[in-house]
Amino acid sequence: MKIGIVCYPTYGGSGIVATELGMDLAERGHQVHFISTSLPARLNVTLTNIYFHKVNVESYPLFEFQPYSLALSTIIVNVVETYGLDLIHVHYAIPHAYAAYFAKQILKEKGIDLPVITTLHGTDITLVGSHPAYKPAVEFSINKSDRVTSVSEDLKKETFEFFNITNEIEVIPNFIDNSQFPTKSECDCVDDCFDRTEKIVIHVSNLRKVKRVEDVISVFYEIQKEVDARLIIVGEGPEWERVSEQINMLGINDKVKNLGKVNDLYRILCSADLFLLPSEKESFGLAALEAMAARVPVVSSNAGGIPEVNIEGETGFLLPIGDVKGMAEKSILLLKDENMLKEFKHNAKERALLFDKKKILPLYEQLYYSVLEKVK
Numbered sequence: 295m296k297i298g299i300v301c302y303p304t305y306g307g308s309g310i311v312a313t314e315l316g317m318d319l320a321e322r323g324h325q326v327h328f329i330s331t332s333l334p335a336r337l338n339v340t341l342t343n344i345y346f347h348k349v350n351v352e353s354y355p356l357f358e359f360q361p362y363s364l365a366l367s368t369i370i371v372n373v374v375e376t377y378g379l380d381l382i383h384v385h386y387a388i389p390h391a392y393a394a395y396f397a398k399q400i401l402k403e404k405g406i407d408l409p410v411i412t413t414l415h416g417t418d419i420t421l422v423g424s425h426p427a428y429k430p431a432v433e434f435s436i437n438k439s440d441r442v443t444s445v446s447e448d449l450k451k452e453t454f455e456f457f458n459i460t461n462e463i464e465v466i467p468n469f470i471d472n473s474q475f476p477t478k479s480e481c482d483c484v485d486d487c488f489d490r491t492e493k494i495v496i497h498v499s500n501l502r503k504v505k506r507v508e509d510v511i512s513v514f515y516e517i518q519k520e521v522d523a524r525l526i527i528v529g530e531g532p533e534w535e536r537v538s539e540q541i542n543m544l545g546i547n548d549k550v551k552n553l554g555k556v557n558d559l560y561r562i563l564c565s566a567d568l569f570l571l572p573s574e575k576e577s578f579g580l581a582a583l584e585a586m587a588a589r590v591p592v593v594s595s596n597a598g599g600i601p602e603v604n605i606e607g608e609t610g611f612l613l614p615i616g617d618v619k620g621m622a623e624k625s626i627l628l629l630k631d632e633n634m635l636k637e638f639k640h641n642a643k644e645r646a647l648l649f650d651k652k653k654i655l656p657l658y659e660q661l662y663y664s665v666l667e668k669v670k
Contacts, residue, residue, distance in 0.1 A: 416577030446599030469654035501531025516622035
């Protein structure tokens with residue numbers, strides 16, 4: 295197959311999933327064309343069968359804002375015509391599915407029937423899509439897609455609640471490559487970076503308000519009263535300044551370290567004993583899944599799709615959003631009980647194996663073939 299993938303180039307979950315999906319499809323022998331405003335963060339363009347096409351958005355005096363959707367539709371048309379793509383898979387409803395629909399109509403005038411598959415990732419539904427100014431466009435884009443997928447049952451449910459959707463939505467969860475995660479024997483980061491006597495608590499996110507990073511600090515503050523522990527934060531974002539002030543006020547600067555964006559996240563994760571994810575909203579919880587793949591139990595909120603990943607009392611604990619006291623109590627309980635911690639670490643890895651790319655990616659491949667069968 296010749297497949298087009300439209301995604302955002304950032305480190306966010308949708309971009310990561312789209313990139314990993316495309317690279318794996320290329321390894322399976324398919325020709326994959328990425329269409330984005332810049333090179334996706336994890337994309338290896340040196341791989342055979344991988345192509346990248348940049349969306350150039352020109353600035354015109356007539357427009358107050360750059361016409362991204364128009365530029366995207368145009369390049370989709372050009373790439374489909376030039377390379378003979380069989381289908382286009384867009385990640386994010388707005389504006390990607392919207393632009394793909396108009397590209398489909400242009401191509402139809404040229405005698406080309408282009409199937410469009412849309413994958414919903416979260417904020418395209420819960421944040422952007424629910425805005426009154428965009429709601430009609432989101433409904434239209436989803437309903438006009440040839441097939442629609444969602445990364446969790448919770449997001450599927452929300453989509454039907456927020457919008458008047460007549461199309462079917464198939465749940466294909468996010469995935470990881472478990473083989474990329476080193477075993478404990480291969481992981482030496484704990485020796486290089488941290489004191490072996492400490493319990494390592496970790497949080498990974500883009501440090502936005504929805505991640506409730508202040509709750510991470512509050513939970514850790516209670517943990518370090520009872521357990522010799524250190525908090526590692528991985529990521530950059532707008533909440534860091536506020537969080538820094540909180541850390542200073544609590545007097546725990548010597549126990550908190552922010553590594554910013556890192557390239558060796560898997561090595562750092564495998565050094566951790568506990569992952570904190572108190573988010574207000576998570577459509578899936580990819581960060582939690584990555585932690586679990588590194589054998590790290592998760593104490594999280596019960597928001598969105600997280601309970602579909604983190605299993606209460608097995609791989610970690612689920613608490614109501616904002617329940618700092620409860621999260622701290624469960625964290626302390628787990629970190630103090632070595633037998634329970636060992637069991638939860640084992641369970642976390644076993645759970646992560648269920649989301650391995652070897653199990654999930656064939657579902658997308660099957661979806662593509664079924665769409666193409668209908669076109670024939």
